[in-house]
Amino acid sequence: MPAVKPDTSPFTPGQPVSEDLFVGRLEQVRDLLRKARSAASGRLSVAFLTGERGIGKTSLAQFASQVAQEEQGLLPLHVVVGNSGTPEEMVRRTLDRLARVARTEPWWRRVSGLFGERIETVGRFSFQVRFRPKPDELSYLTEHFDLVLRNIGRELPEEVRGLHIVLDDINGLADSPDFARWLKTFVDTVAVEGERFPVCLLLAGTEQVRRKLVSHHESVARILDLVHLAPWSEEEGHDFFRQAFQSAGMELTEPALRLAARFSGGLPALAHEIGDAIFRAASGPSVSDQEVRLGIVSATHVVGNRHVAVQVFERIRSGRYRSLLRSIPKLTPTGRFRRKELLERLEPTSRKGFDNFLREMVKLGVLERRLAAGPGEYRFVQNLHFLYFLSEAIRGGGPSPARRIADVR
Numbered sequence: 372m373p374a375v376k377p378d379t380s381p382f383t384p385g386q387p388v389s390e391d392l393f394v395g396r397l398e399q400v401r402d403l404l405r406k407a408r409s410a411a412s413g414r415l416s417v418a419f420l421t422g423e424r425g426i427g428k429t430s431l432a433q434f435a436s437q438v439a440q441e442e443q444g445l446l447p448l449h450v451v452v453g454n455s456g457t458p459e460e461m462v463r464r465t466l467d468r469l470a471r472v473a474r475t476e477p478w479w480r481r482v483s484g485l486f487g488e489r490i491e492t493v494g495r496f497s498f499q500v501r502f503r504p505k506p507d508e509l510s511y512l513t514e515h516f517d518l519v520l521r522n523i524g525r526e527l528p529e530e531v532r533g534l535h536i537v538l539d540d541i542n543g544l545a546d547s548p549d550f551a552r553w554l555k556t557f558v559d560t561v562a563v564e565g566e567r568f569p570v571c572l573l574l575a576g577t578e579q580v581r582r583k584l585v586s587h588h589e590s591v592a593r594i595l596d597l598v599h600l601a602p603w604s605e606e607e608g609h610d611f612f613r614q615a616f617q618s619a620g621m622e623l624t625e626p627a628l629r630l631a632a633r634f635s636g637g638l639p640a641l642a643h644e645i646g647d648a649i650f651r652a653a654s655g656p657s658v659s660d661q662e663v664r665l666g667i668v669s670a671t672h673v674v675g676n677r678h679v680a681v682q683v684f685e686r687i688r689s690g691r692y693r694s695l696l697r698s699i700p701k702l703t704p705t706g707r708f709r710r711k712e713l714l715e716r717l718e719p720t721s722r723k724g725f726d727n728f729l730r731e732m733v734k735l736g737v738l739e740r741r742l743a744a745g746p747g748e749y750r751f752v753q754n755l756h757f758l759y760f761l762s763e764a765i766r767g768g769g770p771s772p773a774r775r776i777a778d779v780r
């Protein structure tokens with residue numbers, strides 16, 4: 372082992388993970404590869420990748436695209452849809468992405484003919500291109516997107532066997548019924564035409580977003596194959612920390628690895644924050660348990676500032692609500708609870724207005740009802756929030772948060 376710790380952290384909070392640190396997800400990768408193979412053989416494949424924020428949807432989609440390219444020759448187009456809310460804008464972004472990806476390819480000349488005059492170069496050296504069709508052209512392209520993709524397919528060289536399109540973070544699209552209708556028509560038209568259509572279309576978003584999309588058009592549920600990402604098992608979390616620190620030539624004790632894995636709750640986003648904080652707290656390549664605890668404590672600050680503050684605190688004014696949010700994880704170790712039971716365990720002063728609190732939290736998307744589990748059953752929508760409030764609860768009070776974190780089992 373080297374005597375000093377390396378300069379750069381192996382963790383990448385907020386960035387898609389590199390291939391050599393990609394942990395778990397074997398089953399989902401296999402599933403996505405089967406779809407890619409089916410697409411490469413000429414059959415349109417449409418799937419929805421669900422899972423909470425920070426669980427690794429973008430990373431998995433990129434990883435799968437990469438393998439689909441290497442193994443099946445599908446050209447990856449990763450389109451960040453975000454809040455843009457119309458099928459037209461989705462189509463524009465997809466073609467824009469194609470132009471950017473293909474720009475430096477020897478076959479670009481053939482494909483660029485299809486874009487006509489609507490490709491603009493950006494910047495003095497024209498490294499960047501942008502697709503800017505007129506509104507009526509864009510409506511036409513959206514309506515005939517199946518034809519557009521077919522025509523593009525014809526101009527691609529032989530080694531490019533099809534397209535692997537990822538529509539990432541489709542929150543905005545799911546809001547309006549237009550996209551659901553568009554998707555259904557697109558899939559039906561491709562099926563009716565019956566010709567080869569070597570395209571894999573992978574949508575990604577949270578389960579809430581998927582449900583919203585399906586609610587606009589019930590038959591959309593039937594055309595979407597589901598791929599779900601659950602939190603890592605504790606074993607996978609453990610592997611992640613071991614591999615990452617090992618790659619940096621650093622070593623943690625076995626209990627410290629377990630503690631870090633337990634605190635990340637199987638959420639890759641949180642695992643990277645915790646790993647990065649431990650890296651910063653470490654004074655040398657051999658990391659002490661105390662440094663690991665310090666890292667975990669400081670990671671919860673980072674998570675609070677970066678994620679929870681934006682998603683929750685900026686929308687809650689009431690200090691009482693915040694302290695109620697912190698008290699739930701202390702009383703319910705799983706983040707799931709029955710209203711009546713929790714109410715009984717709360718301090719009498721916190722009980723007043725509890726139902727208003729619940730209603731408000733459901734409206735904000737912090738808590739949700741577990742309808743299948745029965746009336747009065749709730750849980751945190753995002754594991755990240757639950758883990759954050761749990762560590763807040765542990766940190767609040769007592770002289771040494773690091774000690775108290777060490778006591779969590």
Ligand SMILES: Nc1ncnc2c1ncn2[C@@H]1O[C@H](COP(=O)(O)OP(=O)(O)O)[C@@H](O)[C@H]1O
Nearest residue numbers: 385387388393394425426427428429430639640
């Ligand atoms: N399989 C994985 N192995 C290691 N790190 C991962 C994995 N999946 C995601 N991550 C990391 O977790 C964080 C969140 O991942 P991301 O793909 O952006 O999640 P999502 O798109 O679901 O919000 C990123 O920092 C990413 O590097």
Ligand SMILES: [Mg+2]
Nearest residue numbers: 428429539540
């Ligand atoms: Mg993402």
